[in-house]
Amino acid sequence: MLMDGAMPEPSDRRSRKRLATRRAISLAADRLFRERGFDHVTVDEIAEAADVGRMTVFNHFARKEDMFFDRDEEGREILQETLRRRDPGVSPIETLRRLGHRLVAEQAPFVQFSDGSLDFVRTVEGSETLKARARAIRDEIAQVVTAALSESVGRDPGDPDARLAAGLLLATWTSAFILAHQTFRLRRDAEEAKAVLLAIVDKGSVGLKAAMAGTPYA
Structure with missing residues (x-):
């Protein structure tokens, strides 16, 4: 859509x-x-x-x-390319946190809050087929992020630490998007919704770094 x-x-x-x-x-x-x-x-x-x-x-x-979900493939490519081009002096987790801020600053379509985004969310909520596909996409993206994280630090694609990091990362971003859209639905303030999204991404990244301490992902 x-x-x-x-x-x-x-x-x-x-x-x-x-x-x-x-x-x-x-x-x-x-x-x-x-x-x-x-x-x-x-x-x-x-x-x-x-x-x-x-x-x-x-x-x-x-x-x-x-x-x-016509931007799904584009989103996966952005995640993969961001990790491939990661500054070696910046950890993968921090790189993805900064990506969130960059997407908001660039007004990327993935982080837009508008009547159109509300229609998108309502349509998903009203269709069991779309909700099932959304869950499947989330699982597929977790696999993509796991592989991209592993590659970015030179580990095997199935690295358990990468899988854990990807799962925690997706949980953070999912919560951020849900709460940001709820904020926009209640307040109709796009800037406030973006602030909520980034606050959760930042807070989740702190927890993620702590959870992954001692690994190359943190």
Whole structure:
């Protein structure tokens, strides 16, 4: 489900064309989801609204839920790239804490609080299918972060310390997003919601560093 913020434009023509098709499908799906609710829209209806074939839709999105969580892949790439480019003098946990602050400062779409973000949360809350996919995405991201953390310090991909750090990190960020969205829903103040998010990320990072003391992740 599209929210504010644009993705970087690819440089080559083929990639731009593919991205344009993906955006057209996502926009059509977004409009139909808003009008009728996620569970009442079919893939065939999305394909017709985007003026593409059914198989074209599946070439870009493996399942209908992925059209809703259309920034999931982008978020994973940001996490991985941030750890790959980590300053060797800054721990992985601190690097990810700073990422949270950078995303807020750059007004990234992942940390936007608006009527659109409220619609996004309400739609998830109203669909068992989307809630199940959200839980699955969280588990998948935990695996991505585990591997990226391990790689960033030269340990094996299945390092138990990395798995623990990733689990604690995801718990922190999940709590931060939930409480920030609740704050925005009650107060309608985007800046206050961002402050709540960053305060929890900071506090969670302190606890995470303590929990991971003696490992290269802290």
